[in-house]
Amino acid sequence: MFKFKRQTFLAFKVGSIRLCSLTAATAAAEPLAQPTHTLGEIISGYNSDIELTSSNTQFSHTLFLDPGFYLHKLPKSRSVNQVKEIHAQITVNGLLKNLVVTNKLLYMYTSFRAIGDAFALFSGLNERDPFSWSVMIGGFAKNGDVLDCFRTFREYIRSGDSPNNYTLPFVIRVCRDTNDLEMGKVIHHIVCKFGLQSDSFVAAALVDMYSKCKVIEDAKKLFDRMPNRDLISWTVMIGAYTECGNANEALALFEQMQAEGIVPDNVAMVNVVNACAKLGAMHKAKLAHEYILRKKFSLNVVLGTAMIDMYAKCGRLDCARDIFDSMRMKNVVTWSAMIGAYAYHGRGMEALNLFYMMLSSGIIPNSITFLSLLYACSHSGMVDDGLHLFSLMQEEYGVRPNVKHFTCVVDLYGRSGRLSEALNLIENMTIEKDEGLWGALLGACRIHGHVEIAEKAARSVLELQPENPGHYVLLSNIYARAGRWQDVAKTRELMTHQRLKKVPGSSWLEVDNMIHKFSVGDHTHPRSKEIYEKLKLLLEELELAGYVPDTNCVLHDIDEEHKRRILYTHSEKLAIAFALIATPEGAPITIMKNLRVCGDCHSFIKLISVVRKRLIIVRDANRFHHFEEGVCSCGDYW
């Protein structure tokens, strides 16, 4: 124990007080130069740690001269204020000139996202090494400070140092986060220039960047060329395939990874679970779950939440709820996932009840929680509840509605036939409108056959997205229903003038633990011949039961007969025909579709559910449809 001399104490006091402001800690180094020297003299006789206590009990600090002490102590900081306190101690000890200590200090500031403090320290440094630069570049990257990150990276290169396998992944990350493929390619050139393309960290970051920028082929090429593919690069690649809609390939890759002797971890399993969710394949989901239990992965918040989503998207609300109930730690994402699951299945009341449970357990809802709730209300016809939540969200929780929230409210009004209120809401909105918003209004006009508002909605939606064939189909359906055949023809004409972006539609289902995938007019399935024969019989059977093909769902400029042929080979119908061949009589059928089920297929499936006495569940891009005894409660179609 050492009692301060008065002057030393004052010097320290200056440091202690000033370290509370961002730049002051470094500024404090200057006036402290002299007194610290005194302090050094005082304690020069002690090589070991010395505790200095002031006579004023307000200040009681331990000062150490050994850099190792701070390297050990800094990571234990629990707040930025603690870092600042240690910063002051380092300062009064004159240890700021030790770059190892200073870099760690810099890192601690960035880890608390105190980027201003970090930069103040960084810019005050007389000397910087590649560690300091990479911590600073990484700090900006993790904080989303794109411009500062690039600026610092440029400065670093200008200072004469070479970019390395630490700095580059940070810069690549920024390109990924901002979806800046062009900049990503520039960085890729730099990577090659410095011969770092084989580094695991750099390569994995590049693969991730390419995949998030939707150039999966480039990502795969890079991945295939990697000499050492570790767990993380595999995980990135698995996630990339799931993201681009090829979940089957993602799961295949997971198998391949294990065959190469790589042992998955929790994060890898989250990616596997996501792939199963995308596939909606119950068998795969169960296998993944069993694997997770067998290998004793901890069901942490992230993995647990992913599993809730997986089961919900496989059509198993009960399993999703079991996982939800078994989770000890739940965050707002977990609750929102479960609320979203109910919403997705058209179970508005359950979604709402869960929301109130969430509130009583003290979780604060966010923008996405409310989006799921509004979605639940719109698909369950709970107009008043939806409108109440829409105002609650803004007034009680300060969540500013984005265009997706508005879209739900338009849907809410629209489905219940309050079309002018929906239009009014859109017209009075101050935020930017998108095609989804107008599309919701257009969809509502189809349900209620409102031509006038439909034309208004169609004009706006086609202005924003002229290349989407779905909008023309909707408008044409509305005209057709009103018997306005000239306008149907005009719509088709309008469409043929556009370059249409066709997202290939596909449907798939799981039979005997295998995924069977179909696209329109598909003949690739090994049992294709049987499927088409079955479909022919089904069509005859259904026409007797009153099915009339709705060729308005096909908008190609072709004759009626050709339209019928296209219509009857829609992927949903092929999938249904296959299911009827390959599954036991009376068993429920579950089909997945990457786009929305078309109106004709919707009526087709409704009829199948009654003439074949089957429960048919269809998951499309929007929701789950439960067809039972000729009824689907979705309210999407007439």
Place this chain on the structure above:
DNA sequence: GTAGGGTTAG
């Protein structure tokens, strides 16, 4: 002795 790539709800 100080710096690094992958994860959950829409």
